[in-house]
Amino acid sequence: MLIKRIRYPDNSYSEYFYDNVHGEISDIINANGDHYHIDYTPSGKVKTEKLFDGRYIVWDYDANDQIIKRTEYGDTRQDDTALITTYERDHCGRLTARILPDGQKVTYHYDGFGRLNEVDDGKWPLVWQYDKCGRITQEHQGFSSQYFDYDQAGRLFRMRLPDGNILTHYYRGDEVSQIDLNGQTLSTHRWQEGNEIARSMGRFGELNCHQQFDSRGRLLNQKVRVKDSLNKPIERHYQYNVAGELTQMTDNYKGVKTFTHDLKSRLSSASHQPYSQGQLPDELSYKGYHEHFYFDGADNLLGSEKPLDELKHASPTAKTHGTPKAPCPHSNKLKANRLLIQGDRHYQYDQYGNVIRELRGKRQHTEHQFKWNGQHQLIEFKKIRHYWDENDKDFHQTVETVHCYEYDAFGRRISKTDMQTGDKTLFFWQGENLITECHADDADFSVEVIRNEHTKALDYRCISYIYEPGSTGFRPMAQLVGRGRGGQIYYYLNDQLGTPQELITANGDIVWSGVYKSYGNLAIEYRTVPQNLRFQGQYFDEESGLHYNRYRYYDPYTARYISQDPIGLVGGENAYSYVPDPLAWIDPLGLTKICPVREVNGTKIYGKGQVDSTPGHDQFSEAIANKLAMSGQFTEIYLNRSYNMALKTKASARRPDIMAIDKNGKVHAIEIASKTDRRKLDLLFDRNEEAMEKLGIYREGAISLFEHPYNARDIKHRLDLLIKGIKEGN
Numbered sequence: 057m058l059i060k061r062i063r064y065p066d067n068s069y070s071e072y073f074y075d076n077v078h079g080e081i082s083d084i085i086n087a088n089g090d091h092y093h094i095d096y097t098p099s100g101k102v103k104t105e106k107l108f109d110g111r112y113i114v115w116d117y118d119a120n121d122q123i124i125k126r127t128e129y130g131d132t133r134q135d136d137t138a139l140i141t142t143y144e145r146d147h148c149g150r151l152t153a154r155i156l157p158d159g160q161k162v163t164y165h166y167d168g169f170g171r172l173n174e175v176d177d178g179k180w181p182l183v184w185q186y187d188k189c190g191r192i193t194q195e196h197q198g199f200s201s202q203y204f205d206y207d208q209a210g211r212l213f214r215m216r217l218p219d220g221n222i223l224t225h226y227y228r229g230d231e232v233s234q235i236d237l238n239g240q241t242l243s244t245h246r247w248q249e250g251n252e253i254a255r256s257m258g259r260f261g262e263l264n265c266h267q268q269f270d271s272r273g274r275l276l277n278q279k280v281r282v283k284d285s286l287n288k289p290i291e292r293h294y295q296y297n298v299a300g301e302l303t304q305m306t307d308n309y310k311g312v313k314t315f316t317h318d319l320k321s322r323l324s325s326a327s328h329q330p331y332s333q334g335q336l337p338d339e340l341s342y343k344g345y346h347e348h349f350y351f352d353g354a355d356n357l358l359g360s361e362k363p364l365d366e367l368k369h370a371s372p373t374a375k376t377h378g379t380p381k382a383p384c385p386h387s388n389k390l391k392a393n394r395l396l397i398q399g400d401r402h403y404q405y406d407q408y409g410n411v412i413r414e415l416r417g418k419r420q421h422t423e424h425q426f427k428w429n430g431q432h433q434l435i436e437f438k439k440i441r442h443y444w445d446e447n448d449k450d451f452h453q454t455v456e457t458v459h460c461y462e463y464d465a466f467g468r469r470i471s472k473t474d475m476q477t478g479d480k481t482l483f484f485w486q487g488e489n490l491i492t493e494c495h496a497d498d499a500d501f502s503v504e505v506i507r508n509e510h511t512k513a514l515d516y517r518c519i520s521y522i523y524e525p526g527s528t529g530f531r532p533m534a535q536l537v538g539r540g541r542g543g544q545i546y547y548y549l550n551d552q553l554g555t556p557q558e559l560i561t562a563n564g565d566i567v568w569s570g571v572y573k574s575y576g577n578l579a580i581e582y583r584t585v586p587q588n589l590r591f592q593g594q595y596f597d598e599e600s601g602l603h604y605n606r607y608r609y610y611d612p613y614t615a616r617y618i619s620q621d622p623i624g625l626v627g628g629e630n631a632y633s634y635v636p637d638p639l640a641w642i643d644p645l646g647l648t649k650i651c652p653v654r655e656v657n658g659t660k661i662y663g664k665g666q667v668d669s670t671p672g673h674d675q676f677s678e679a680i681a682n683k684l685a686m687s688g689q690f691t692e693i694y695l696n697r698s699y700n701m702a703l704k705t706k707a708s709a710r711r712p713d714i715m716a717i718d719k720n721g722k723v724h725a726i727e728i729a730s731k732t733d734r735r736k737l738d739l740l741f742d743r744n745e746e747a748m749e750k751l752g753i754y755r756e757g758a759i760s761l762f763e764h765p766y767n768a769r770d771i772k773h774r775l776d777l778l779i780k781g782i783k784e785g786n
Contacts, residue, residue, distance in 0.1 A: 059709070065319030068353035070629070079746070081709065086629055087353025090392050097121075105624070108631075109392035109409055122149055130407025137407050139430050157430030162465045177465040198470070200484050202491070218484045218492045219518050221536055221543070225525070230658065232525035237545070242534060245525060249273075250655035252526060257534075257547045258562030265549070272300065272678070273654025273661070275552040282564035294552055300652070300664055302552065302639045310571055311344070315639060322636045324349055326574040342580050345573060355630050356390055357615045358398070359575075393630050398614055408432060409631070411618040419444060423453075424600065432619050433467065434609055436460050437600045459599045469604055471496075472597070488606060488645060489529060490595060494518040521589070524554075526655075530592035530644040532556060537585070546585065553639065554592045559585065575638050576603060576612035593644025608646035610634060623647050626700060648704075651697065659685035662702070663695035666713060676728050676766055677713050680775065684716050687779045692717045699723075699747045708747035716757075718782045723748070724757035729764055737761060 063069040064087070073083035078100045084092040090108040097103045099121055105113040112133050116125035123143055130137035144153035148170070154162045165174040171190065175182040185194040189210065195202045200218035207213040207227070214224045224236040235242045244261065246254040251273060257263040261283065268277040274296060281289035288308070295304040301321060305313045311330035318324040327346040350358040389396040394405055402420065404413040410432055416422040420442065427436035439456045458475040464485075473480040480496035495517035522534040531554035537544040546567060549558040555576075559568035568587035571579045576591050588596040594603035594610060603610040608617045615634050621627035627648050635641035640652040651663040665677030681693045694702040694715040702715055703723065714726035725744045729737060741761055748756045758778055762771055 064353075066353075084625075084629065088356075088390075088393075090354070092625070092629075107624075108629075109394060111408060118145070120149060128408065131409075132407055139408070175465045179462075180464045180470055182465060195486075197464070197484055198482075200492075202484075202486060217520050217536075219494065219520055219536075221520055223522065235522070235525070237536070242522070242545070243547075247526070250526070250658045252524070258545075262562040263547060263560065263564065273656060274300070278549075280549055280560075282562075285564055287564060290549065290558065292551065292557075300640075301637070305551070307557075310569075315574075317637065318351075320351075320636065322349070322351060322355075323574055323639060328571065328579070330571075342571075345579055347574055349574070352390065354393055355633055355636065356393060356395070357575075357633065359615065393632055395614060395616060395632070401613075409620040419448070426618065428619070431467070432622065433463050434461055434619070437597075437602075439599065457599050459597075467607060474599070487529075488593075489523060490521060492518065492520045519586075524550075530554065530642075532589050535559065535587070548589075553642065556587065556589050559583075559587045573612075575615035575634065576610070591638070591644075592642045593646070605646035606644065610646065617646060621647060626704070656682055656685035657688060659688075659690050659693060661685060661693045661695065663697050666696040673713075673728055673730055676762075676771070680714055680726060680728075680771065681716075683772075683775055684714075684779070687782075689779055689782045690716045690718050699751075703751070705751070708743070708750065710743050710747050712744055718757065720782070720785075721755060722757035722782075723751055723755050724760070724778065726760045726762070728762050728766070737763065 059072055061069055061071050068087035070087055071083075071085040072081055074080060075082040075094075075096055078096055080094070080096060080100065082094050082096075086092075086108065091106075092108050093106040094102055095104045097117065101117055101121055102115055104115070107113070110131035110133070112129040114125075114127040114129075115123060116127075118124050122145060124145070125143065126141045128139045129135075139157040141157060142155045143151060144155075146152050150166060150170070151164050153164065156162065160177065162175065162177045164172060165176075167173045167186070169186075169190070171184075171186055173184050173186070180198045181196070183194075183196040184192050187193050187206075189206075191204070191206055191210070193204050195204075197218075201216075202218060203216040204212060205214040209227075211227060211230075212225055214222065216222050222238050223242070224239075225232055226234040226236075231247045232245055234244045240259050241261070242257070244256045245252055248269075251267070251269045253267055253269070255265045257265070263280070263282055265278065265280045267275060267279075270276055275294055277294070278292040279289050280291075281287075291308040293304075293306045294302060295306075297303050297317075299317070299321065301315070301317045303315055305315075307313075309331075311328060313326065313328045315323060316325045325346070325348050328344045330342065330344050347359065352358060394409060395403055397403070400416060400418055402415040403411050406412045406428065408428075410426065410428045412426050412428070414424040414426075416424070421444070423440040423442060425436075425438040425440065426434055427438075429435050437457075437459045439458075441454045441456050443452050443454070445451045460473045460475055461469055462471040462473075464470050468485050468488075469483055471480060471482050482494050482496055483490060484492040484494075498517045518538065520536040521532055522536065523529055524531040524533045531550055532548045534548065535546040537546070546559045546561060548556050549560060551557050555572065557569065558566050560566050566582075567585045568581075568583040570581045570587075573579050576594070588598075590596050590603050590612075591610075594605050596603055597609075600609075601611075601613070602618070603612060605617070607622055608619050610617055615638070616632045617634070620631035624631070635643055635649045642650050644650070653660055653662050655661070661681050665674030665681075677695055681695060684690050684693055692702075696711050696713060697715060698711045699705060699708040699715070712725040713728045716724045716726070718724065725748070727740050727744065729740060741759060744759045748759065758781075760774060760778065762774075
């Protein structure tokens with residue numbers, strides 16, 4: 057069954073039309089009436105795209121249907137706006153060169169086994185070396201290097217960071233039980249059903265963290281204390297409603313946060329009530345906040361907020377739960393999902409949908425300018441202050457700051473330079489994770505300097521980040537300042553989402569603490585050391601207030617990105633939006649929203665069971681996901697997620713109730729037919745079968761269909777047969 061219209065609980069709807077030959081989406085009309093059109097080649101490849109905002113993209117292919125050229129036109133569709141990227145390939149179809157719109161050439165090289173071992177953009181070469189099992193043993197970025205060793209089971213055992221710090225991992229079963237730093241204990245870990253329930257930090261385990269989870273893998277309680285200390289521990293408690301949405305977070309130092317959600321599971325309100333004086337340091341004393349969030353039909357967030365003391369005197373209507381009425385339409389203006397005005401901020405865009413100018417204040421006294429390259433990467437930020445005379449004329453202006461940014465061939469930011477002071481910070485990566493940042497003057501990674509263990513942290517402006525084991529890879533665990541015995545170690549205390557709440561020493565001294573608003577802005581901050589990590593995958597830039605989010609820049613004030621999603625519709629229909637619920641969802645790369653995730657028996661389960669008009673539909677979905685996870689035969693399970701989103705393919709926009717990837721890489725689909733599905737069971741099966749065929753025989757798994765009324769015994773029997781077949785390799 058092809059979806060033709062989606063009507064949302066607020067009565068808004070989106071419409072979908074399909075190419076008659078290939079059954080692929082050809083047109084989308086979103087809830088605001090904006091139109092997206094796609095044309096296809098005879099073989100079913102995307103040929104042209106006309107985007108919601110009028111931009112136009114043309115794709116060219118070779119005889120093997122591999123992309124050789126991408127041409128992007130601005131919203132005026134004039135030839136002089138064309139951004140052309142061309143691709144060169146070898147006889148095996150591997151990418152060997154990419155010529156960017158500005159003429160820069162990036163080359164790709166492979167070893168005798170077909171593994172990528174060098175990428176050169178002419179500025180910052182990337183080189184990899186592998187062992188006989190195909191595992192990376194060395195990675196070189198510019199003039200820095202990282203080294204990796206593995207144990208007999210193929211797990212990461214030891215790695216040397218760019219600044220010379222050495223991490224060693226020890227395991228109990230498949231889970232990390234201890235991490236050492238330069239031969240001394242950094243942390244120990246204890247697990248239960250895939251959840252970390254206890255962690256000790258420090259050379260002698262001085263700092264202890266205990267966590268409690270419910271049967272769905274949701275965090276309920278956290279308690280952090282220093283061994284043998286009389287100081288009050290840090291405690292946080294989390295409460296959820298029947299839909300699994302976070303409704304309250306209680307922090308014994310910072311106070312109580314309460315949340316409500318609308319019918320589309322979007323965050324609709326949030327408030328923070330700090331405790332009475334004496335609970336927080338003076339630096340963190342403030343009155344709290346209350347936020348209401350409003351959305352248009354295309355999920356554009358139109359926010360408004362009131363200070364907590366105003367809310368106390370508000371009418372009863374303003375205090376009710378649920379989704380409030382939208383504010384005056386003149387207070388926010390959008391065009392094709394481009395935000396033009398919010399509050400006293402005005403935004404201007406280039407022809408490709410990138411923000412190029414922001415004016416702030418009633419008299420627009422503050423101006424932010426943004427400069428982009430042909431890959432839509434931010435390369436310059438400028439802040440200008442305007443001064444006015446008594447006749448409201450702009451009689452002079454001052455440039456307060458100018459920062460420039462550079463990126464490697466994979467689009468990772470490798471430097472940030474303050475053009476007025478000359479200060480330059482370099483960034484080094486481990487895959488998609490920021491692993492080390494260093495002031496350019498201190499970026500000497502020679503053997504002689506690395507082996508000097510007496511370098512004091514204050515004299516060495518270099519920070520490395522260690523991430524939690526067993527997580528999505530973006531939850532920070534420790535910050536290392538300096539190297540060797542002269543360095544300083546700080547530990548992160550994160551909330552249920554993996555967002556840093558405190559940075560603390562092993563002795564319990566808090567060196568950074570913050571209270572966030574819902575979408576990542578800090579309401580209040582206390583710090584004695586820098587701490588720039590925010591939501592997972594985000595890095596705070598003080599000069600602009602933006603969060604660098606790998607492929608894009610995120611503005612926590614508007615809860616939007618300032619450029620469009622580079623992966624287009626795969627990232628969602630709204631190319632600027634962040635996530636529907638910042639208490640449960642993350643977007644660590646600035647590409648694809650990652651739904652709520654829990655872990656059962658080492659298997660990650662993404663999303664929640666779909667709620668429809670059939671009682672018990674969502675509970676059956678989650679119970680089946682739990683059973684599959686407990687079998688130990690599956691690596692990932694997705695609830696109500698499309699093939700395209702879960703598998704990063706263009707197989708199908710179809711959303712099976714449950715999609716499970718087994719340990720052999722095969723994809724299995726399970727549909728729990730609702731009452732309304734009984735007349736179209738064949739279509740339900742056929743659409744999943746079409747998607748499976750596009751995955752290929754090596755990934756094509758079983759399709760299971762459970763009819764209403766549901767028979768628990770029959771469901772269990774059929775699931776047991778599926779699990780047995782996977783175990784036996786069938």
